[in-house]
Structure formats: C-alpha cells, structure tokens
Amino acid sequence: xxxxxxxxxxxxxxxxxxxxxxxxxxxxxxxxxxxxxxxxxxxxxxxxxxxxxxxxxxxxxxxxxxxxxxxxxxxxxxxxxxxxxxxxxxxxxxxxxxxxxxxxxxxxxxxxxxxxxxxxxxxxxxxxxxxxxxxxxxxxxxxxxxxxxxxxxxxxxxxxxxxxxxxxxxxxxxxxxxxxxxxxxxxxxxxxxxxxxxxxxxxxxxxxxxxxxxxxxxxxxxxxxxxxxxxxxxxxxxxxxxxxxxxxxxxxxxxxxxxxxxxxxxxxxxxxxxxxxxxxxxxxxxxxxxxxxxxxxxxxxxxxxxxxxxxxxxxxxxxxxxxxxxxxxxxxxxxxxxxxxxxxxxxxxxxxxxxxxxxxxxxxxxxxxxxxxxxxxxxxxxxxxxxxxxxxxxxxxxxxxxxxxxxxxxx
Amino acid sequence: xxxxxxxxxxxxxxxxxxxxxxxxxxxxxxxxxxxxxxxxxxxxxxxxxxxxxxxxxxxxxxxxxxxxxxxxxxxxxxxxxxxxxxxxxxxxxxxxxxxxxxxxxxxxxxxxxxxxxxxxxxxxxxxxxxxxxxxxxxxxxxxxxxxxxxxxxxxxxxxxxxxxxxxxxxxxxxxxxxxxxxxxxxxxxxxxxxxxxxxxxxxxxxxxxxxxxxxxxxxxxxxxxxxxxxxxxxxxxxxxxxxxxxxxxxxxxxxxxxxxxxxxxxxxxxxxxxxxxxxxxxxxxxxxxxxxxxxxxxxxxxxxxxxxxxxxxxxxxxxxxxxxxxxxxxxxxxxxxxxxxxxxxxxxxxxxxxxxxxxxxxxxxxxxxxxxxxxxxxxxxxxxxxxxxxxxxxxxxxxxxxxxxxxxxxx
Numbered sequence: 029x030x031x032x033x034x035x036x037x038x039x040x041x042x043x044x045x046x047x048x049x050x051x052x053x054x055x056x057x058x059x060x061x062x063x064x065x066x067x068x069x070x071x072x073x074x075x076x077x078x079x080x081x082x083x084x085x086x087x088x089x090x091x092x093x094x095x096x097x098x099x100x101x102x103x104x105x106x107x108x109x110x111x112x113x114x115x116x117x118x119x120x121x122x123x124x125x126x127x128x129x130x131x132x133x134x135x136x137x138x139x140x141x142x143x144x145x146x147x148x149x150x151x152x153x154x155x156x157x158x159x160x161x162x163x164x165x166x167x168x169x170x171x172x173x174x175x176x177x178x179x180x181x182x183x184x185x186x187x188x189x190x191x192x193x194x195x196x197x198x199x200x201x202x203x204x205x206x207x208x209x210x211x212x213x214x215x216x217x218x219x220x221x222x223x224x225x226x227x228x229x230x231x232x233x234x235x236x237x238x239x240x241x242x243x244x245x246x247x248x249x250x251x252x253x254x255x256x257x258x259x260x261x262x263x264x265x266x267x268x269x270x271x272x273x274x275x276x277x278x279x280x281x282x283x284x285x286x287x288x289x290x291x292x293x294x295x296x297x298x299x300x301x302x303x304x305x306x307x308x309x310x311x312x313x314x315x316x317x318x319x320x321x322x323x324x325x326x327x328x329x330x331x332x333x334x335x336x337x338x339x340x341x342x343x344x345x346x347x348x349x350x351x352x353x354x355x356x357x358x359x360x361x362x363x364x365x366x367x368x369x370x371x372x373x374x375x376x377x378x379x380x381x382x383x384x385x386x387x388x389x390x391x392x393x394x395x396x397x398x399x400x401x402x403x404x405x406x407x408x409x410x411x412x413x414x415x416x417x418x419x420x421x422x423x424x425x426x427x428x429x430x431x432x433x434x435x436x437x438x439x
Numbered sequence: 440x441x442x443x444x445x446x447x448x449x450x451x452x453x454x455x456x457x458x459x460x461x462x463x464x465x466x467x468x469x470x471x472x473x474x475x476x477x478x479x480x481x482x483x484x485x486x487x488x489x490x491x492x493x494x495x496x497x498x499x500x501x502x503x504x505x506x507x508x509x510x511x512x513x514x515x516x517x518x519x520x521x522x523x524x525x526x527x528x529x530x531x532x533x534x535x536x537x538x539x540x541x542x543x544x545x546x547x548x549x550x551x552x553x554x555x556x557x558x559x560x561x562x563x564x565x566x567x568x569x570x571x572x573x574x575x576x577x578x579x580x581x582x583x584x585x586x587x588x589x590x591x592x593x594x595x596x597x598x599x600x601x602x603x604x605x606x607x608x609x610x611x612x613x614x615x616x617x618x619x620x621x622x623x624x625x626x627x628x629x630x631x632x633x634x635x636x637x638x639x640x641x642x643x644x645x646x647x648x649x650x651x652x653x654x655x656x657x658x659x660x661x662x663x664x665x666x667x668x669x670x671x672x673x674x675x676x677x678x679x680x681x682x683x684x685x686x687x688x689x690x691x692x693x694x695x696x697x698x699x700x701x702x703x704x705x706x707x708x709x710x711x712x713x714x715x716x717x718x719x720x721x722x723x724x725x726x727x728x729x730x731x732x733x734x735x736x737x738x739x740x741x742x743x744x745x746x747x748x749x750x751x752x753x754x755x756x757x758x759x760x761x762x763x764x765x766x767x768x769x770x771x772x773x774x775x776x777x778x779x780x781x782x783x784x785x786x787x788x789x790x791x792x793x794x795x796x797x798x799x800x801x802x803x804x805x806x807x808x809x810x811x812x813x814x815x816x817x818x819x820x821x822x823x824x825x826x827x828x829x830x831x832x833x834x835x836x837x838x839x840x841x842x843x844x845x846x847x848x849x850x
Contacts, residue, residue, distance in 0.1 A: 048654070048656070049469070049486070050469070050473060050482070050483040050484065050485070050486060051473055051477075051482070051483070051654050051665075052470045052473050052474065052654065052656055052665065053470065053656060054465060054466075054467065054469075054470060055465070055466055055469065055486075056465065058460070058461070058465075058466065058488070059463045059464065059465060062461060062462055062463050063463065066462075071461070071462070072461040072462070073461065073489075073490060073495070074461070074487060074488065074489050074490070074495065074499070075460070075461060075466075075487070075488040076485060076486070076487050076488075077469070077485065077486040077487075078484075078485050079484060079485075084484070084485065088485070091502065243459075243462050243463065245459070245463055245464060254462075254463065303749075304722075304743065306722075308729075309726075309729075310725050310726060310728065310729025310730075310734070310738075311715075311717075311722035311723065311724070311725025311726040311728070311729060311741075311743065312722065312726045312729075313722070314721055314722025314725070314726075314743040314745075315720075315721055315722035315723045315725075315726045317721065317722070318719075318720075318721025318722060318723075318743070318745060318795075318834075319721075319830075319831070321796075321797055321798065321830060322798060323721070323745070324745055324746065324799075327721075327745050327746075328745060328746040328748060328749050329742065329743045329744045329745035329746050329749030329750075329753070330722075330742070330743045330745075330749070331740065331741070331742055331743070331753060332715065332722065332725040332729070332740045332741045332742070332743065333740045334725075334729060334734070334735055334738050334739060334740035334741075335735065335738075335739040335740050335783070337739060337783060337784065338714075338739050338740030338741070338783055339740075341782050341783060342740070342742060342753055342782070371752050371753070372746070372748060372749055372752060373748065384729075385732070386732055387732065387733060388735075419730075419732060420730070423729075
C-alpha cells in the first residue's frame, strides 16, 4: 500500500453519478478532485459512485453530508430525462427547486435565444438558496449551497465543463466559506528507484515535518512524492528542499513533469537533438517523447526496429553482429544507438532491445532482459537490465529507464 | 452519457479500501469487478472507496449490506497494522474473529514454517462462520460469509491475489448460493463510428430483446458494445447475431480484441507482413501494434519520421515533395507509406502525417488534420481526416483510424 500521512485537513466527500462508472468505465475524476481539493486544504475521506437513479443519488448525498464538511456531486445535471441530480439533491435536503431568471437570461444570451426550449428551462432549476455557477462549455449550471457550516456543490459531468468552475468560482467560494489555512503542494518526481527505496530514503527526513502530509505514488521505475501543508512559516518549502537534496540526481522534475519532457527541456535549452532506436519497446519510448507538445523542436525521430531487416536497413546493424550475438545483446544495442545517431545526424541517440515476453525467453536470455545503448556527442554507453513483471510493465520500465539515463547524461 | 439498460440482475456493491484511492491513485478495479459480477448475474449498484480507518470501512460495509445482496470488500487484509478490514467487518457485523487452525496449517505448509510469526498468525483470523479462500499469491486469505440471503466477501487488495479466487472458489460460491440464471456476455468491438452513431444503429435492434442488458462504451474512434443476459433460450446469441449484422465491416473483434490484434491475426493467417511510417502519431501506432504479444511474427517495424530528414532518410520521401506540398500532405503520406513498404520489403505499410497540436495549426492546415497512406500488395491509397479534441485524443483517433483501414483491406 501507498504511504500517505494525512495532516489536519477538512473532510470532503465525492459523489460520482452515472451508471457507466458501475458498468466498466474507469472513474478518472477522483484523482482530479483530490488534486483540486488538496490545494484548498481538504482531503477526500470517501468516494461513492452511484447509478443514475433519483433515490440512489439522494442517498449518497445525504450520507456524505452527514459525514463531511464539503460534498461534491459530479454528473447528472444534463438536459435529458435521466439527469436527476438536481431533483435528488432537492429531495435529500428537503429543499425546493426554483426557476432562476438570471440563469435563463445567461442561457438566452449565450445561445442567442429569445425563448428557451423546455430542456433549457430545466437547466435553470436551482436548489432554493443555492448559488448557480456559470458553465463556459455547456448549458448545465453548477450549484453551491451552504448550510450549517457545510457546503454542497453540484457539478456537471464532463471534465471540460466542471474543471473551469474551480478557478472561475469554486476555489474562491470554498476558500472564503471555510477559511482554512492555504495549502501548498509540492510534487517531486524521481526515476531510477522503486517505491520502497523512496520511502526508506524520505521517511526519516519527513520526521522533522510532522505537520505536513506526504504521499508516495509508484510508477514503472518512477515515483512521485507529493508534499502538502501550510507553508506560511515555510514548512513545505523546507521539507521540499530536504527531499530534493536526498533525491539528488534521481529527481527529474516537479509538478506535472515527465521524463521525456525533462530530457526534452535540456535538449532544447542546449540546441541539441535526439534520435531513437527501439526494438522491444516497439514505439513506446517515441510515443512518450512525442506526447510532449513541441517535441518536434528536438526529436528528429527514429526507427522501430522490430525485425532484423529493420535493424539493418534503418540502423545499419551488421548481419554478423545479429548472427554472432543475437538481437538482444550489448553489441546490437550499441550498433542500434550509433546507427540512429549517424543516420539522423542527431547529437544524442538511444536504443532499446530486449525480451518483453510473455514468450521468447530462454535460460540465457530470460523475459525482462533488456539492453540499452546511449550515444552522446562524444560517448556511447551500453546498459543491461532485468525487469520483472508483465509485458506492458517491462516495456514501460525499459522506456522510462532509458529516458532517465538520457536525461542524466545531457550536459 | 453511456447507454446502459440493466436487466433483472442481482444487486452487488463494491467497497474498495485504501487511502491511496482517495489521494490520487486511479481505481482500476471497479471495471474488473463489474466484468466478473456481470457474468454471474449481478450488476454493481454502488461503489465506495474508503480510507484505511476501522470505522470508515465498517460504515461502508454496513451501508452496503443494508442495500445489496452481495458485497465485495477489496483490500486491507495484509499483515501490517493499517490493514483493518477484518476487524472492521467483525465490528460492523457484531461477529467475533476466530483463529483458524486450518488456515495456519496452509500457511505453514506453503511457506515451510513450523511455527508462524505473529503477523502470519493475524492472517489466520476469520470472521466467525466465514469460509476462508486460499490465496495462491500471498498470505491473506479471502473470506466468504453468508447470512439472511446475503453474502459478504472479503478480498485481498492486489489484483494478482484476488483475481484467481474467482475461478478457484468465488464463482462457485456465488453461483450455488444465489442460484441466479447464468449470464452470458458478448462484447462486440467496432471502429470507424462514434458512440452516437452506434446507439442509433443498435438501439432499434435491441427493442426486440428487452430482457437483455446492453452498454455502449466509447473510445477514440472505437466503440465497445456489451450485451448480456440469460442465454438459455438463445436470446443473447440471437441479439449478438443481429448486432454483428448491423455493425458489418465496422466490427473488428469480440471480447478483448484490439484493432492492432485484429489486423495482426489477418496478416499472420495469410503470412503477410507490415511496416509503419509515423509522423504525428510519433510511435503510438507502432506501440499499439507491439502491445500485441507475438507481433514480431508479422510486424517488421517502421520509422518514427518526426522530422523532414527522418522522412527522407528512412522513407525516401523526396525533398521536392516536402518543399512543394509540406510534410502534412497527401503526397507526403503516399511517399511515406511507399517508402516504408519498399525499405522493409513488407506486404503492407501505412503512414500517418498530420498536426496533433496544440501548436502548429494554420487556416489551411488546422490542428487535427491528418493524412494517411495505406499500401497493400498491389495498391496505395491516401486518406484525409480531421479530428477534433486534445493532442492525445487526436493522436489516438489517428492511430485507430489507420489500424482499422489496414484491417479492412487485408484480403
């Protein structure tokens, strides 16, 4: 399990409505709400996903308001018959829904309508006493209702509709109503270590900062360390500085940084370019690189050399090398990286060749064995690693490993 | 929202424990439980994620048992001090925890221990009256307790520990206790259409099968149509046949099929090979192809031609073409596909070149504009499409589009 020490935060609960969440669709929103709320001094203490039914939603809201100070309900505010969150909240709280002329005016203006059609009119129903929140990307208003030191927030389901409501309205509403100490959050991202190592390294340092909360999230060969708390006396900054020192060269970025982005920034700043030669990762490393907007400024491209002919044709790997050492070998990795660099005239180039499994392993070359080449302006290094896990995990570990090594050698 | 008509199913609730689920980690398990339970005739009617606290977990269990017939609790059975699910369930139900000598014997045998250390002993505490489920990948036993026509199931948190418990024990326990009609599920996967089109096409056909449940899940240019119900009179088979007919060539596979896998199977069966030439998808299409285990049998590799030099060097695109028409053009797409096919001597090859955004668009060539080339043994076609959305969405749509066209032309 993940390490997470919760500081003194407000209690928030999330209610996600929509039968799709119970029928195969991933709930992608809870982590997003966590991030939003953490910055406002709230921890999520429970999340409920419910179907679209009136009673189900009402029951979730009632329960959540009984336990938490702040309750966010997401979804079910649309114009169709099965969007029942407004009605459910009204029934759960014993409040009426009232027609808001102000909302009607806003909709009329935004959509250039003199008279609103019936389904638009339904969008103007607001819980009695609630404050509507304008939606810059849809017709459903958000709503904020406060009562007995508690706050209920209704949000439309689509991310592009609810997300702008935080900076536009909600951050302010929550801050002014609860008057919690502002929370500062620092996210440190490191590679080349596993979760357990990260914990061992960082836990002793965190003992001096007992009022802060911290969380370690593990990825394939990467960890994210999230620190948060009241920084008015500089506690978060001090703790972050201590952690940065401990992580040292393993720290590749902060906030939403990615390994490929970190390598890219260094390349861009130095006017250097990169080429890639992938066998077992089969395009994954290039995909991670080109996930970075603007990567065409420093990434020239590369080869997905998934067969011996591709290794020879695109990268100039010699037939003799493949025959003598095989495609999964230090020699092949070396020639792949050198070939990518030579062919695209790049400053840096890397290569990955290994056995991602589940088939293809042997006693000498087991599943998870990967060789890497890394060519710089005046160097060419080879690495050998063994990863354990499923095919996707091995591939992700391999791609992250070489992107991290690349980042570190760029001077 | 997603279309989902629920047939007469049993009511199941899920309780996921672990503070990480409330602190930034995605809940990946609910969709997996949905699939397991749907096959057993149960729909998930609510999911709750709770922290690790004794009272929180107990409160979630109590609430769930009040509403549903079947309650699965996942996580918190490990050997550390913050694994409290056993204690929480005992408190919530007013049952004792009893030491199971049978469990102790199993652990002793499995780990070759004559006397168990204290944390192993805790693993042998079972709710009074519950049946322990052996764990083939860990020390935590699952538990099944039935009472008043309801069933409570405690499962260890890691997927590799709980997943084998279904075929090994749980499917049988649930089937024999509830004696529900067996449920047959068919998953049809189609491409080249959007969710709304899929609904329009399939909804009329489904009117003749009112006792079945169906769900439409949308992806980037793909949809999954999940049909389930009682097939003892052939209803599911008939409905699936009707849907297959309506979807026609848009249907690319069933169950867990992927577009790349579908194309690969056709290539493999015919002894044909494939090469790829990617610009704006930057390795994503190759990554999707090489996600398929065994893809090296038919995928030779390709070029991530993210720069003009890469397009020329790896794919033989002419400088004059790039100068006259630009990299995002039908002419460039054509030369890229032809070059990949020629250089790797493959039977098929595709190319993708476009503007993934967010920068780089213009009035003539807006963000989302993508050209594709598709070369077969005796043909070379070019496509032009415009996708709308974020950079990752545009890239995913583009990769799926060309993999689907590839699949369709393989004769």
